[in-house]
Amino acid sequence: MKMRALTISLFLLTPLVACSGRDARQALGLEQGAATTHGSSAPPATVLAFSEIIAKGPELRLSARTQALAGRHVRMRGFMARLELPIKGGFYLTPQPVDCDEGGGGTADLPLESVFVISRALQDREVPHLRGPVEVTGTFEVGSRAEPDGRTTALRIVLDATLDAASSKTDEVAVANTRARDPK
Amino acid sequence: MSWMRHCLGTLSVGAMLSAASVAMAAPTNVSVTPPNNARFLLGQKFDLRVEGKGVGPFSATMSIDGVAQAFSSGAQNSLTTDGISSAGFGGFNLRGYSSLQPGLHTIEASFTDSTGTVNATANFEVFDVRGDRAGARNVIIMLGDGMGTAHRTAARLVRYGATGGDPNGYLAMDYFPATGMVTTHSLNSIVTDSAPGMAGYTTGTHSFNGQEGVFPAHVTNAFYFPRVEYMSEYLHRTQGKALGLVSTADIEDATPAANAVHTGNRGAGTGIVDQYLDESDPADGRHSGTGLKVLLGGGRRWFLPSTTFGSSRSAGSDYAQLPADLIAAWHLPSTAAGAADPTRDLLTDYQNAGFSYVDSATSLAAVPTGGKKAPTKLLGLFGYGNMNVALDKLAKRRNVLVPGTTTFAVDDYHAPDQPMLDEMTSAALNVLNRDKDGFVLMVEGASIDKQSHAMDAERAVDDTIEFDRAIAVARNFAEKVDRRTVVIVLADHECSGFSIIGALNGTVANLQALPPDGSVLSPTAVPARQAAVGTYDLAGFPQYSILADGYPSSFDIDGKLLFGFGASGDRFENWLTKPRPIVDSLLTSSIQAELATAGYPAQPVNRSQADGFFVRGQAVGAAQAVHTASDIPISAYAARAAMADQFVGVQRNTDVFVKLMRAVLGGY
Ligand SMILES: [Zn+2]
Numbered sequence: 001m002k003m004r005a006l007t008i009s010l011f012l013l014t015p016l017v018a019c020s021g022r023d024a025r026q027a028l029g030l031e032q033g034a035a036t037t038h039g040s041s042a043p044p045a046t047v048l049a050f051s052e053i054i055a056k057g058p059e060l061r062l063s064a065r066t067q068a069l070a071g072r073h074v075r076m077r078g079f080m081a082r083l084e085l086p087i088k089g090g091f092y093l094t095p096q097p098v099d100c101d102e103g104g105g106g107t108a109d110l111p112l113e114s115v116f117v118i119s120r121a122l123q124d125r126e127v128p129h130l131r132g133p134v135e136v137t138g139t140f141e142v143g144s145r146a147e148p149d150g151r152t153t154a155l156r157i158v159l160d161a162t163l164d165a166a167s168s169k170t171d172e173v174a175v176a177n178t179r180a181r182d183p184k
Numbered sequence: 185m186s187w188m189r190h191c192l193g194t195l196s197v198g199a200m201l202s203a204a205s206v207a208m209a210a211p212t213n214v215s216v217t218p219p220n221n222a223r224f225l226l227g228q229k230f231d232l233r234v235e236g237k238g239v240g241p242f243s244a245t246m247s248i249d250g251v252a253q254a255f256s257s258g259a260q261n262s263l264t265t266d267g268i269s270s271a272g273f274g275g276f277n278l279r280g281y282s283s284l285q286p287g288l289h290t291i292e293a294s295f296t297d298s299t300g301t302v303n304a305t306a307n308f309e310v311f312d313v314r315g316d317r318a319g320a321r322n323v324i325i326m327l328g329d330g331m332g333t334a335h336r337t338a339a340r341l342v343r344y345g346a347t348g349g350d351p352n353g354y355l356a357m358d359y360f361p362a363t364g365m366v367t368t369h370s371l372n373s374i375v376t377d378s379a380p381g382m383a384g385y386t387t388g389t390h391s392f393n394g395q396e397g398v399f400p401a402h403v404t405n406a407f408y409f410p411r412v413e414y415m416s417e418y419l420h421r422t423q424g425k426a427l428g429l430v431s432t433a434d435i436e437d438a439t440p441a442a443n444a445v446h447t448g449n450r451g452a453g454t455g456i457v458d459q460y461l462d463e464s465d466p467a468d469g470r471h472s473g474t475g476l477k478v479l480l481g482g483g484r485r486w487f488l489p490s491t492t493f494g495s496s497r498s499a500g501s502d503y504a505q506l507p508a509d510l511i512a513a514w515h516l517p518s519t520a521a522g523a524a525d526p527t528r529d530l531l532t533d534y535q536n537a538g539f540s541y542v543d544s545a546t547s548l549a550a551v552p553t554g555g556k557k558a559p560t561k562l563l564g565l566f567g568y569g570n571m572n573v574a575l576d577k578l579a580k581r582r583n584v585l586v587p588g589t590t591t592f593a594v595d596d597y598h599a600p601d602q603p604m605l606d607e608m609t610s611a612a613l614n615v616l617n618r619d620k621d622g623f624v625l626m627v628e629g630a631s632i633d634k635q636s637h638a639m640d641a642e643r644a645v646d647d648t649i650e651f652d653r654a655i656a657v658a659r660n661f662a663e664k665v666d667r668r669t670v671v672i673v674l675a676d677h678e679c680s681g682f683s684i685i686g687a688l689n690g691t692v693a694n695l696q697a698l699p700p701d702g703s704v705l706s707p708t709a710v711p712a713r714q715a716a717v718g719t720y721d722l723a724g725f726p727q728y729s730i731l732a733d734g735y736p737s738s739f740d741i742d743g744k745l746l747f748g749f750g751a752s753g754d755r756f757e758n759w760l761t762k763p764r765p766i767v768d769s770l771l772t773s774s775i776q777a778e779l780a781t782a783g784y785p786a787q788p789v790n791r792s793q794a795d796g797f798f799v800r801g802q803a804v805g806a807a808q809a810v811h812t813a814s815d816i817p818i819s820a821y822a823a824r825a826a827m828a829d830q831f832v833g834v835q836r837n838t839d840v841f842v843k844l845m846r847a848v849l850g851g852y
Contacts, residue, residue, distance in 0.1 A: 060598060062493055084637070084808055085451070096596070096764055101637040101808060102377060103630070104434035104483065105451035105501065108569035112494050112598055129806060144490050146526070150452070150500030152490055 045075040045137050050095035053113045053155070060112070062142065066155075070142035074157065077135045080127075081110060087149065089123035090116055093136060093157070107151065116153040210300035211238030213273070216246070216293040217399035217410050219371060220306040222389045223838065225313065225845055228418055229282045229514065230389075231410035233401055234304070235275040238297030240265075242274025246293040253278055256509035268507055270402035277410065280513025286312040313842060315851030320827060321622035321668035323415070323844055324658045325385065326357075328651045329378060329439055330633025330644075330679025333817055334747075338641075338684055339648035341745060342736055345727040356656035357673045360819035362828040367815055367836050368677040371400070374813040378633070379450040381676025381837070382442035382626075387412045388841035394450050396442035406449035407459070407503035407522070411514070415841065416443055416624045419848065420465060420475035424621035428478030428612045429460075432571045432605055432647070433630030435481035439676060443626050444474045447503075453496060455503035455522070457486040457530060462520040466537040472515040477560065477619065478612045479534075481628075482567035482599075484543070487534070490526035494568055499524040531565075539563040545603035553614045562615045564608065567599040573631045573643045574650035575761075577602050578735055587740070588763030605629060606653040613661050622668070627654055636680035637808040641747035642739040642761045644682065649735055659821055667823035670847045672831065672840070674818040680809035681750025681802075687726045688759060689718030691742040695759060701797035702756065711797030713758060717746055751803040751810045756796035827852050 048069060055063040081092040082099050085106035092098075092107075093115045100109045117136050119127060141156040214236035224230060232253070234244040240263035246253045258266040258276030269275035274297065283289060291306045328335070336357065344353030370380035371390035379396040383389075389412050392400045398409035419425040429440040436453035445459045465473030488495035502524045511521055535541055540559035542548045543566065552558040571577075576593035579586050580600060586593075594600050603611075609627050616623040629651030635643035655673055662669035688695060694716075701711035718724070726743045728736040739761045746759055803810050818840065820828035830843040830852055846852040 054598075060494055082807070099638045099808060101634050102451075103437045103634065104569055105436070105453050105496070107496065108434035108437065108482070109634075110569065111596060112568055131806075144492075144495065146490075146498045146500055148500075150498055152496050152498040152526070154493055154495075 045073045048074045048076050048140070050076070050078060050113045067142060069140050072140055073137070073160075074140040075135060075137045076115060076157065077133055078115070079132075080130050080134050081114065082129050083107070086126040087151075088126055089120075090118045091127045091129075093117050093134065097131075105151070113155075115155045115157055116147075118156055118158045120158070209238075210302050211236040211242075211274075211295055211297040212302075213237040213402070214295045214302040214304050215400075216291055216304045216306050217401065218306065218308050218389065218412070219399060221308070222306075222399075222412075223309045223311060223842070224283065224412075225388060225418065225842075226286060226310055227282050227284055227422070228388070229280050229411075229413040231399070231412070231510075231513075232278040232281055232291065233275060233399070233410045234293040234295055235269060235273055235402060236295035236297065236302060237272050237402075238274070239299055240274060240297060243296045244274070244276040244294060246276070246278065246291060248283075248291055249289050250292075256280075256513055257507060266507070268403045268405065268408045270404055273402045275401070275403065277507075277509065279411075279507075279509045280515075282413075283310045286310050311842065313846040313851035314849045315846070317826070317850040317852060318668070318824070319850040320670040320822065320847040322616075322662075322666060322670070323419075323624045323848060324662065324669060324671040325624070325626045325844075326629075326651070326655050326658055326671065326673040327382065327439055327626060328629045328632050328648065328673070328675050329433075330636050330677065330811065331629065331648060331651070331675040331816065332678035332682055332812075332814055334682045334684055335632055335636070335644065335648045336817065338645045338682070338745065338747065339652055341684070341726065342645055342728050342739075343649055343652075343730065343734075346725050348725075355652045356659055357652055357819050359659070360671070360673060360821045360828070361825065362820040362830075362832050364818050364820075364831045365815040365834045366674060366818050366840060367834070368675075368813065369837070375811050376677050377450070377811060378438035378676050379442050382439045384837035385674075385676075385840045385844075386415045386443050386626075388838050388845075390838060392448075395448045396438060396450055397444075397446035398448050401448070403448070405504050406447045406452045407455050408507060408510075409446065409448040411446045411510070414443060414474065415844065416474040416476075417472070418845075419622075419624060420473060421470060423848075424470050424475070426475045426477040426616055426619040426621070426623040427464075428616045428623055428625040429476070429480070430478065430605070430608050430612050430626070431481040431628035431630050432573075432650075433481060433628060433634070434483035434486075434567075434569045435460075435479060435565070436483045436486050437481075437570075437628075437630060439628045439630065440479075440481065440626065443624070444476060449501075452501040452503070453483070453486045454498055454501040454526060457483065458502065458522060458525075458528070459520075461530065461534055461537060462522055463516060464537070466519075467517065469517070472517075473520075475623075477623075478562050478615050478625070479539075480548075480562065480564040480566075480608045480612060481630075482565065482569055482571040484531075484565040485568045487530040487565060489529050495526075497526040497528070497530075499526050502526060531563075534563045537561070541565075544599075544601040545607065546601055548603050548607060548611050551611060551614075558618065559615060560618060562611065564603075564611070566602045567597060569597075570630065570634065571602050572597055572599065573635060574604065574646040574735065575643045575739075577604060578646070578733065581733070582731070586761065586763050593764060604653070605650050606657050609654040609657045613657070613665070617661075617666065625658075627658065629654065632675075633679045633811075636682055636749070637810075639680065639749050639752060639755050639809050640762050641682075644680075645739070645745075645747075646735060653734060662821055663823065670820065670822040670827050670844065672818060672820045672844070674840070675816040678812045678814040678816055680752065681748075681812050681814075683748045683750060684745060685748040686717050686719040686723040686746050688742070688744045688746055689716055689722045692740050692744070692760070693742075700795055701758075702795060704797055713797045716759065718743070749802075749809050751812045752799065753801035753804045753807040753809055755799050755801070757799050758796035822847065824852075 138159040265274040370376035416427040438450040464476035485496040698712040820831040
């Protein structure tokens, strides 16, 4: 099935997850059942694991690998943090599922390794929350930056625009398509 | 949470408006603050403001009891007025006002734009609570965030159990002699958040959700709002008392900040932690400021320059330079004027202001408690954001992983050695008790609320037990160390509609062996885990095993207590302790295996989506449980019984301020 002016593509993990997934899909103008693969025409990406972000040792600093990947095309897998105070145009990717309440500006429960994932296509909209693991591919940014809403981010991934010729402004969030790989 | 929406609402709360002009058009959104029917302690400072929206130039007048008042800022007949009003608004301020005349007072104001004039009036009351009795030297506020009646009952049942209709033991807070109920509404809603919830107790006035120590206004920076003086500021200015703030939350959070920081945005973390220091009266001049001497909690991320990894500082959450009339009228030093400075090295600035700094349970325990080396000011930051909760701190201390995990949560949050709240409370009292003028200490059990939001009952209950152990420390101080101390235990609001619905009807092994409920969605089908709830007689009297550290060894006992959430979001319930302080992880086993291979913590089968039964959120959908409008219990202790007895009965949240001030000023 062809992605049409695709903004976010979801692959649903299980029927129950689909409850929230369908809402997300509708919010994003996607047809039910739409799924995508992202490997064929996407540029090659380096896989970065959360466990590699911070350098080993007592001092808290970014690893050499993290710094070396700045500006490069990376792929990460994690979870979409659920925030009580939603953010527009992006979401936090975290090593474990995280629930942030209103405290601390809404971000006090994010682990330090959290990566802010930026969707240019959704810059004025909230990204609907997805349960379960998500995989993102895009350009990795390293270094402190003040976001328009007053947050500061240290690590970011700017999502790829898809290579769909029909749209030059489309991003990709592919939920890990594990069902296809299920051995049964 | 919806305070952001509320902040933008109309501000004329209760104020009476009338159009004085016959012109067709007139300014809109005309309001006067303080809001109608506000109450102030004799001499307590507050800012007055007249504002409105329209087409400039703007002008305004204001009188109190018929006596014309001059504004401290706001140029008459100008477009810019006070220079801090939001676009389209004009604003006129009288900063740092106070009255020494008890009774009811009337503010009459007018606001004029190029199209007409609108009048507004509001009343305020000044009360005098001075008396002949010996006043309390110290005030300790034990604030269990989100802690309702059921949280207290749950902590008692888990900690002590019950037999034959009677509890087998009681919490420290149960032994407080005077108990009452408190309403929790804010200025703009029956359901409050922590900012106006706490500020009601510390200012005696209501504020909008999301705002603390201020009255609502349309201004260009969250720190420009009209202020009302905190208990800490009043008592530092008039009696030289010190302030201590202790919390398991990010120390930026609303509950600690609503004792010391004036802001229209509880999330403006950079400015909040800056203001803690900048308005702490570091020179000890005692003309202004809070006298902050102890600050213990999480939130190290706000103290690191924005250029350092791990920092959350930003210009957007900071304060720009405060208005000159605010600085002058509140007698603040020029150093408190502030600046948008995300690269500030705040940790160093605190130390330069005389604070000793600790960052772990070990270094906190090593702080000298007597002699020349004992610090007079103490800063402790034990995590980057919120501190971890009791259940996860204890797992690391006991060196026993929470079932279903392969790592300790405290390690994942790069804060492996965090103190318990009773240890923090002891350390705070040791420092504050060295101050001969007495102190105000606020201790917050923050994650009772946070874990109730997350519908993680076990973590919420363990944090209530942790909070109760801190209460025991405060009670001991008030009974044995300095008997001129009043201690109150209360919450800012209830969270999640927490309730004890019964107990597991059977063993945990049987529970784990039940067929999956994940796809049982038909209303006519009974999920196995719903049928496992023992109600009424089947609940019996669960008994937990308590370790030497004072906490249960496990929450997953046969016949365990089961909890419900009346203000819930959607959830999958399997009745077992969650391996991580997280929302349902909903992972199929194939994904778990894949994540484990990729180096992710293995997700337990018992949190998989196929396991728990789906409970549709009653208050919200796929989101967190929310605060409720329920009254909360308050318990008070003082060696002088009359001081504590004030809190018996049903009272407004702002009455708590009045009663605490009566205790201090001898009018109880
Ligand atoms: Zn809350």
